[in-house]
Amino acid sequence: MPDVPVSLALMMDRDAVAAFLDEVFPQIHHGGPGPVVESVGPMTATMRLPYHERHLRPGGTLSGPAMMGLADVALYVAILAQIGPVALAVTTNLSFNFMRKPAQTDLLADARLLKLGRSLAVGEVLIRSAGQEDLVCHATGTYALPPR
Structure with missing residues (x-):
């Protein structure tokens, strides 16, 4: 594996991010299983x-809000892994x-940060x-980062 730039x-x-989410957002698991950091x-x-x-909506498909929440937390997790436990990084745009009806099964979200600056992250x-x-959904998002 190549060296990762500093x-x-x-x-x-993964374990530290998952523990942080459980600590600061315990409501994420209310009412059933919540997102899991893979x-x-x-x-x-x-x-x-x-x-x-x-997560179902009429017609038997997984709901848009379920996918929206998954995308939002996936970006947040990618950011936390890079900058550490910063609870006040907040979504500014999603x-x-x-793209298509999701199957009645687990959803997998692959988040990738395109830019990680001092005050904004885009992914x-x-x-x-x-x-x-x-793909069932493609999302882009921007997060505002608090001063470090």
Whole structure:
């Protein structure tokens, strides 16, 4: 594995990010399983949203709000892994393209930071149904970062 530039060294590993989310956002698991941190890497994170009936909408599809929440937390996790436990990094913009009906199974979100600056982070998230290659959602987002 190639050396990671110092600027891309992780401040938090998967377990540290997951523990931080549980500490500062315990409500994430209210009413059923919440998003799970699968992995973090330089400028990336992968999240899983376990399938649960509370995420269904009429017609038997997984809801847009469930995918929106997954994308938002995936970007947040990618940022935390890079900058450390900063609870006050906040979403300033999210944009979604829903591409196809997701299967009634877990959702997987691959987040990638495109820019990590001093005051803003910009990234994208690709969401798929577990076991399938086709995208169900593409999201882009911007986070405001507090002064360090």
